[in-house]
Amino acid sequence: MSLFSYLYLAVFAVALAILITVRVRLVFTARPHRFWQWFYWAAAAMIGVFTVITSRSLDDAVSGFFITGMLGLFGFWRNGLTRQQLIARIGAPRGLNTLTALHLTTLPDGLTELAAMVGSVTVARLRFKAAPATLKAFLVKQTAPARVIIDR
Structure with missing residues (x-):
């Protein structure tokens, strides 16, 4: 794996930790905007499928799944x-x-x-x-x- 692959994994881990921290600290959760929530999830699913189909190396897969994971995190984000x-x-x-x-x-x-x-x-x-x-x-x-x- 390249240095960028490790960087992608580190950024995703930090983003996931922030998402979990915010979700735990929310006292009142606002209603999500359903269009954007489903948009992010659909985009994540589509990019995930394309990543599986087109990845030729581990670095390709890591970068594709990084994008998939970040879009998924955006879909799970809650305001409040x-x-x-x-x-x-x-x-x-x-x-x-x-x-x-x-x-x-x-x-x-x-x-x-x-x-x-x-x-x-x-x-x-x-x-x-x-x-x-x-x-x-x-x-x-x-x-x-x-x-x-x-x-x-």
Whole structure:
């Protein structure tokens, strides 16, 4: 195996460890966007099949399965709330204390939408199954109570 193959394996191991750490720390998990979830899984399956069919060496297989594994991890990624952070996307965790306002709105389908604001800019919108009062009770313990607003 080449140096790059070892590098791929190391990057995948770190990404898997981060995914597991975030999933364990999530207190409230947001609803995933099903289209992107299935897109990542379908792409991972397709690239995995092509890797098996076209790989001529171990290095080819490692690089193909690295891409397959990373796309699979993207499909398993969950956004939500930890005790200290709002996890909005893979590369966008935000500390709860850095947000100026957290607007909670009940949607017609019964979900609660959390709109995280920095100044007057909405930086994230997440949807939760939990009631607004439940989310507010959690968020008030983690950040300044004046920042958490329930919109009607």
